[in-house]
Amino acid sequence: MNLELWRLSATELAQAIRSRRVSAREAVRSVLGRIDAVNPRINALAAVSHEAALAAADAADAVLARGEPVGPLHGVPVSIKINIDVAGEPTTDGVRALQHNVAAEDSPLVSSLRRAGAILIGRNNAPAFSLRWFTDNAFHGRTLNPFDAGVTPGGSSGGAAAAVACGMGPIAHGNDYGGSIRYPAWACGVVGLRTTVGRVPSYKASAPNRIVTNQLMSVQGPLTRTVADARLALAVMSAGSPLDPQWVPAPLEAADSAQPVRVALFTGWKASRVDRSVVQACEQAARWLQEAGYAVEEAEPPHFEEVSAMQFHLVMNDMRRAGVAFMRENGDDALRTALDHYLAVTPEWNRDECLDALTRRFNIARDWAVFLERYPVLLMPNSWERALPVDDDQRSAERVREILLAQSPLLGTAVLGLPGLSVPTGMADGLPAGVQLVAGRFREDRLLRAAEAIETKAGFNVTNALVKAGAT
Template sequence: MNNSPWQLNATELAGLIRTKEISCVEAVESALARIDEVNPRINALPVVLHEQALAAAAEADRVLARGVAVGPLHGVPVTIKVNVDVAGGATDGGITALKELVAETDAPVVANLRRAGALIVGRNNAPSFSLRWFTDNDLHGRTLNPWNPQVTPGGSSGGAAAAVASGMGPIAHGNDYGGSIRHPAWACGVVGLRPTAGRVPAVNGTSKDDRILSNQLMSVQGPLTRSVADARLALSVMAEGDPRDPLWVPAPLEYAPGVQPLKVALFKKHPAFASDPSVIASLERSAQWLIDAGCIVEEVEPPHFEEAAQLWREMLNDDLRRGGKPAIEALGDEAVRTVFGWQLATPPAGSADRVLGAYQRRLTIARAWSLFFVDHPVLLMPVSWSKQFPIDEDRRSADRFEQMLLEQSPLTATAMLGLPGLSVPTGIDGGLPTGVQLCASRYREDLCLAAGEMIERAAGYSVLKHLA
């Protein structure tokens, strides 16, 4: 083995641990050493669990020595976002007032990772209330993009993306309500998988109330990794059912092969404004790579695209006015309060008829997309219509915030529909990573992953070649 354990992807590392070429302690020690080296500069992990992780690794080695069957991630270091319950740790969400909110039990996604043998080495940073495409808060400070500290590492799972990109662990947990897995993965040059809503069970025992309705329909838990294969592996683990979440759906992870060759819709032109040239170039390269791999690619715009993005904001705003506004205004830091105020400004609060009508309209749009995917099972589109935002760009002005929402419509439109999406890196432009997003119909993550591997192979990109 030429690489240090921290440089290996999860699939490789798990295989070497099972054959005892690397011990669990060696894997964790390597990850912790890398964290100690780079985390002080990047601040991706505000909490590093040195003693706990090493003790868990020693026990994992004893289990392996007994010859019993082990899980697919046995001994693999992982990190967990600060807004999800980890037993014995604080679920602070980057909120100072919640720094003593200690979880008694693991959230389902954390319990699933542990059952698979994963070892938690730290907690990923996030913005306060996870409501920005930037990762900064008063409690833990700012996470930097390891490529360039002047631009965002993405949000809200920016700590997860920065940690994976810089070698602090091969798998990081994130969640995605309006792009919070896909955006930071793209911003930091790693793979980010947003599963279908209902695919991965979700609940936090530290929460006093159940999730608001838009969150139930749109928010998901998922992995950030350095390879598509690792995203597939992590999904198989995270998607195990849990009776605490009655919305979990036992859908298969793989389906029988469909009509071949695979037809892909290319969506590269925003209907309202010109996107960044690097975005267009990345899409066109990816389309050609898919053609070279045997796919049929046709330029097609998905139905009701802008309306879907606008409906995301409308549904989110009406829900947050009822279920989040008091807490955000009372406990949020200055940045999130400013941005949240602009978020709620448009559209203004609506009547009950308008609120209920939005959910009715959502079904109409979802049906149109479902029919769209019959002819084009995979959609190739941007993650964002712009390059990575400068730090705190969302705080510059209300007008700039409105423009940023338009630029993020590939994230919000798909989240509104609860669809799966995969962010795949494609290369580097101007010193920053580029990438594309692949979407498919509900529970067809397998199509996103298959197309993602075609792009990954052709791109020949490796984030650690640049950041190691």
């Protein structure tokens, strides 16, 4: 094949390797070459496993040569975020104090990727403790948005999004506690799938005691350049594990998934800063969905403002009880400043107030379930503002309050444990544009179908967009 292999999707690359039109070694060498060319500037990957990846590729080729059965990602390079466990590697979480925190075993999704034949090429960068929408830390350095170094690549999975956008592997792992997959995907022009809580098993032996809000809201998922690759990655990552008692063996595809459904279009937020480009992207996506047979109506999900605020209030009060002291001691200066601002704008709740919020959360979840029965897909922005300027959360507590309002479409869905998908729609004034789709629990299939309809109409290719912009 004459095409540079790093440009291929995971689906295309896996098929080419299975058919032996290319070798796994050729595929991995191409991606490693792309990493060597681009990563020194973008800094999306905090570590690159050159020798181990090539050895794994040779082993993958040997399996094919013996005619043995292979998995759906056989020979495909993938990268893993620095905040989950890969056996034999440090789980640094972007923190220098954790540089010797070497994992004894793989997290479940890493094991699943290996069983599927994927080849681990490196670790995606993230902010310290994955607690900012800006991917920068004092240990591994700053990840740049490949389109504009002056704006964030998103966080906390900004390394994953930038890596995929630049061709440093077709699939990157991320996780999403309050938008950490969807926001970077949107900022970098790639596909990002936040899965339902319980869809992909979450566990790391190096830090097994997950706080309550993390259990309720945080998920693992893929960032990719195409919707087909997100579907493929989801099928692999969602393999079960008893290490996560919340995992549910829910089907990946329901009988009605191919049918166009009613879509709720929500762009009527009254925040002080609503960028017209994010509304235009939603309006365009709505027209494309209508052309694909979907019925689109304007509708606001229930208790939107309340549930969005609840996410951060619950998380920060949970962290006040367990986590803040450790993060202050071991985090970097940017993390400490952001944390100070987070806490300054978050009311301090007592035990009963926290329990009252959890009780209220369940009732709101019921109202959303009813809403999503009427509108099986919700279409809205990822953020009400354009991608934020670098380190915007360092300015003041008041600015952080505004940022939290801007990120409300990410926060409200996270607190309810729902799946969400960010899909690009094109470019707007030099930056990627895109939308977020949300569905009921374990209905990722509906998100993927709707995203495919948008992707087909948009015809957006992030690699071509970067070349056109002169970014890579």
